[in-house]
Amino acid sequence: MPFLLRCITQARWLKDTAAPFLARGDVPADPFGDLRTKENKFSVWLIEDDQLDLQRVICAIAATREKPDKFDYLLFDLQMLSGVNIEISQTVGDTPDKEINISFHHDLIDLSGLKLFNLVRAIMESDDFETIRLFPRQVTDLLLDAVRSSRLPLRQLNSKLQEKLGPLLAANTPD
């Protein structure tokens, strides 16, 4: 079953920190800070079982940013959506990687407060729930690889990011 990727702030999803005050079946409030909706929907990226495209998706999202910062995300089963009655709709993403935008970007739609609550609970109660972090150096390496291999032309990256990666690319490019 495919996964859905959502960028988060890991500190909002630390289960142990909320455990002391949560009633049975309740969820902490902090994760909702990462599920900000607009027109009752928010953006996710579809990642196939084999996760072959995971790094490419991360790279495409990181390319929209101003600096190669840490990248926190979580992956949850697509199947989870049916259990909490949430619809998913394929839409076009907004990154420099056009193929990724068309093939992998989706919105969770028609969201309500109760649906969001149920989704957070389902995610946090799942056996394989974990947040994942790439540190700035890893993100830098991913982006440099993508540019060097021409998967992402440097000029299509965020302009501030270009300024930061430019010297690193030049330093490692043979004359």
Added chain:
Amino acid sequence: MSQVLAYDSSTQVRERVPSETHSPLDESGEMLERMLMIIRGGVVKEISLPTRFNFTAPDEFSGRFFTIRDTVSEVTAAQEESQDMEGSSAQERPQVRIDKEIESLFRAAEKEVFEDGMENVFSEELTLFVNRYGNVSLDIMESLLFSSKADVEVVAQALRSLGEMHHPPSRDLRRSLIEKGLRQSSPWVRDGAVLGLAWLDDPAAIPSLTKAVQQEQIDELRRDMGKVLSQLERTR
């Protein structure tokens, strides 16, 4: 050695007093010694209110203007040319109070939305303060960073920024502040410290990070501390 002027901010008097009027053995001289410790990044607490005085200091502090009130957290500095201060009144001169400015910066940051990968005003301003005032600004920040009233997200962001900024003269003190973040009760703050150390990439943090890994109770934080530890080992 160059001259640094210090003054009593409660009276706003900035008259110069010849440094030779203070013997190293008298009360003011002792105060000057403590003052220099502050300037050099030493930690001094509970300084009693001095009268106005000036003294000599290493050239790197030339042109800085220091204010002492009653505690080290209230040391302020402004980079004013000491020559500018001669012959003009206190009211005519701009007085930069960096302790108040840094406090304001932290308060304003509570309203800022921080987004991974995006620049933010708070971090940019923090970097400017450190570039301009070096360790003095970090001494002031320390009391704000580890106050029980501090906004944990702002503190975490500050620790990240302290690691990310490029300012070699303050590197050791910044590392020390970030390491202190590893020992705070808030997981947000510890997480910010982990990220700060990842940015700083200084193997000198290995001992404190090793200890933090051993003591960390939250799985995700312990895992991330381990990753940064590996990074620092590779850097060493």
